Amino acid sequence: MAEPIVQVRNVTKIYKRDxxxxxxxxxxxxxxxxxxxxxxxxPSGSGKTTLLNLVAGIDRxxxxxxxxxxxxxxxLNESDLAKWRARHVGFVFQFYNxxxxxxxxxxxxxxxxxxxLSKAERKQHVEAALSVxxxxxxxKHYPKQLSGGQEQRVAIARAIVTDPTIIVADxxxxxxxxxxxxxxxxxxxxxxxxxxxxxxxxxxxPQAAEKAHKTRHLDKGELSQN
Amino acid sequence: xKILKLIxxxxxxxxxxxxxxxxxxxxxxMAFGLLRTLITSWYAGANxxxxxxxxxxxxxxxxxxxxxxxxxxxxxxxxxKSVTYENWFGxxxxxxxHFFARIACDPKTMLAMYPEYVxxxxxxxxxxxERDACIIGQKLADEYHFKIGDIIPITGDIFPGxxxxxxxxxxxxxxxxxxxxxxxxxxxxxNEQLLKTSPTRANQVGWYAVQVNDxxxxxxxxxxxxxxxxxxSAETKTETEKAFQAGFISMSSAIITSLQVxxxxxxxxxxxxxxxxxIMTARxxxxxxxxxxxxxxxxxxxxxxxxxxxxxxxxxxxxxxxxITFPMAAFFAIxxxxxxxxxxxxxxxxxxxxxxxxxxxxxxxxxxxxxxxxMQIVDGLRQVG
Numbered sequence: 001m002a003e004p005i006v007q008v009r010n011v012t013k014i015y016k017r018d019x020x021x022x023x024x025x026x027x028x029x030x031x032x033x034x035x036x037x038x039x040x041x042x043p044s045g046s047g048k049t050t051l052l053n054l055v056a057g058i059d060r061x062x063x064x065x066x067x068x069x070x071x072x073x074x075x076l077n078e079s080d081l082a083k084w085r086a087r088h089v090g091f092v093f094q095f096y097n098x099x100x101x102x103x104x105x106x107x108x109x110x111x112x113x114x115x116x117l118s119k120a121e122r123k124q125h126v127e128a129a130l131s132v133x134x135x136x137x138x139x140k141h142y143p144k145q146l147s148g149g150q151e152q153r154v155a156i157a158r159a160i161v162t163d164p165t166i167i168v169a170d171x172x173x174x175x176x177x178x179x180x181x182x183x184x185x186x187x188x189x190x191x192x193x194x195x196x197x198x199x200x201x202x203x204x205x206p207q208a209a210e211k212a213h214k215t216r217h218l219d220k221g222e223l224s225q226n
Numbered sequence: 227x228k229i230l231k232l233i234x235x236x237x238x239x240x241x242x243x244x245x246x247x248x249x250x251x252x253x254x255x256m257a258f259g260l261l262r263t264l265i266t267s268w269y270a271g272a273n274x275x276x277x278x279x280x281x282x283x284x285x286x287x288x289x290x291x292x293x294x295x296x297x298x299x300x301x302x303x304x305x306x307k308s309v310t311y312e313n314w315f316g317x318x319x320x321x322x323x324h325f326f327a328r329i330a331c332d333p334k335t336m337l338a339m340y341p342e343y344v345x346x347x348x349x350x351x352x353x354x355x356e357r358d359a360c361i362i363g364q365k366l367a368d369e370y371h372f373k374i375g376d377i378i379p380i381t382g383d384i385f386p387g388x389x390x391x392x393x394x395x396x397x398x399x400x401x402x403x404x405x406x407x408x409x410x411x412x413x414x415x416x417n418e419q420l421l422k423t424s425p426t427r428a429n430q431v432g433w434y435a436v437q438v439n440d441x442x443x444x445x446x447x448x449x450x451x452x453x454x455x456x457x458x459s460a461e462t463k464t465e466t467e468k469a470f471q472a473g474f475i476s477m478s479s480a481i482i483t484s485l486q487v488x489x490x491x492x493x494x495x496x497x498x499x500x501x502x503x504x505i506m507t508a509r510x511x512x513x514x515x516x517x518x519x520x521x522x523x524x525x526x527x528x529x530x531x532x533x534x535x536x537x538x539x540x541x542x543x544x545x546x547x548x549x550i551t552f553p554m555a556a557f558f559a560i561x562x563x564x565x566x567x568x569x570x571x572x573x574x575x576x577x578x579x580x581x582x583x584x585x586x587x588x589x590x591x592x593x594x595x596x597x598x599x600x601m602q603i604v605d606g607l608r609q610v611g
Contacts, residue, residue: 086522
């Protein structure tokens with residue numbers, strides 16, 4: 001059997017708020033095989049976003065290890081971790097988080113600015129990513145000229161433009177109407193099935209979770225099998 | 227270079243705020259430039275002084291006169307090339323607000339000693355010929371629309387009475403830094419009037435201007451002149467023209483120091499204006515910085531964005547400020563030419579203003595950059611933009 005692409009081992013995360021320690025994750029272990037579409041569900045404050053942030057390398061565990069595609073990211077320094085994120089992670093946020101002064105094209109191009117690709121090569125990649133999300137005709141539009149669903153699709157294009165190892169999505173449909181949410185979920189399903197992308201998605205929405213191959217529940221910092 | 231586009235777009239994200247900040251920096255740079263120009267103009271007379279000219283005055287004070295009889299004795303001192311004499315006349319033209327220097331002189335020797343005052347030969351001849359003739363600088367003529375043949379009435383204060391002078395010449399400065407705002411008239415005219423009205427004040431001069439053969443010999447000649455009149459009723463103090471001018475400037479040193487302090491306070495104001503903008507900007511964009519970090523941008527990139535934006539605003543404001551300094555300085559030069567004959571913006575002033583603008587741009591970015599550097603991504607993403 002192939003090694004899981006995501007290996008979370010005995011991870012504990014404790015936040016400090018003033019003098020108080022707030023344990024969020026307690027001794028969590030999780031494997032995600034390559035090509036998996038995993039949904040993480042749980043009530044607010046259960047630690048699912050924290051787990052997602054740890055997997056994406058934007059937060060660090062207090063204990064345990066997180067290995068993605070063979071790299072133990074919990075041991076990387078800030079600079080190496082930033083490079084690792086640029087290369088291996090595509091992040092989709094609940095509120096899209098596009099840069100308002102940049103066009104759809106420029107937003108999608110952002111992660112490619114950290115690569116050694118030429119301008120022509122970047123153009124090729126951006127156009128391909130925007131075509132995948134069905135917004136090739138909106139590349140000169142600014143975020144405020146797009147609907148919520150379209151903004152999220154641009155954000156997905158930004159997440160996939162570097163062809164990352166995994167895509168992590170934090171409530172990607174949380175700010176969308178039902179129709180737009182279905183479009184976004186269909187797109188994520190397409191990325192998983194057609195482009196074989198490994199996706200870890202946090203969601204509250206059972207309908208969104210249905211699109212995933214597997215759902216894991218987090219409650220009070222502990223992970224349970226669905 | 228790849229984030230340059232983002233820096234430029236960020237600069238103009240809040241157009242009104244950026245415009246007002248740039249304008250604030252520009253006005254401060256201009257004010258700094260004008261104040262520094264005022265200070266350098268104050269020193270311009272001393273800096274323009276000829277090294278081979280000395281001034282001999284009463285050792286007690288400039289306001290006490292010296293006997294005219296000293297002229298020939300000074301002329302005989304070895305190393306002296308020529309001697310002329312002058313008197314500060316004072317007086318009021320129209321009212322106290324219409325100030326310009328009025329000096330009684332010996333036309334024959336004065337213009338020979340000051341070749342920087344250029345006067346056509348026919349006008350010089352007319353000046354020498356008529357007792358009540360005067361010559362005026364071109365700027366003074368322009369300001370009051372004086373022309374040759376006009377009569378300038380002056381109410382005397384140091385030398386009481388109603389005086390009238392006929393304009394017989396208009397001199398030009400040989401270089402742009404030569405003053406053109408003085409009225410010179412014949413010392414003989416003043417002396418003749420004093421002989422009639424106040425004989426005890428006649429045959430006295432305000433100071434002697436002494437030209438030496440060799441400027442390196444100035445110290446020895448100065449000592450020799452002062453030694454001549456030691457223990458007399460009117461002892462002298464001889465110094466270089468530059469030192470003489472500097473002595474005048476030192477009388478207003480408190481004003482100059484105040485101007486210098488104010489000019490640096492203005493730099494502080496630029497800093498506060500720009501720092502405030504940058505702190506607001508960085509606070510608003512914390513979430514975006516977190517997003518950029520999530521995408522793989524490093525702290526170095528984020529710091530580059532903040533410094534780039536701050537420097538862009540400071541440089542734009544600095545350039546605009548320097549550009550508007552020139553017309554404002556020209557405006558001031560016209561308005562104050564009687565008081566400050568040479569109001570010229572020096573390249574050093576512009577360099578200093580530009581340097582301060584850039585320094586302010588860098589310093590203003592330090593606090594927000596430090597905040598962005600210490601920001602954790604997860605904290606930044608929670609920030610409501």
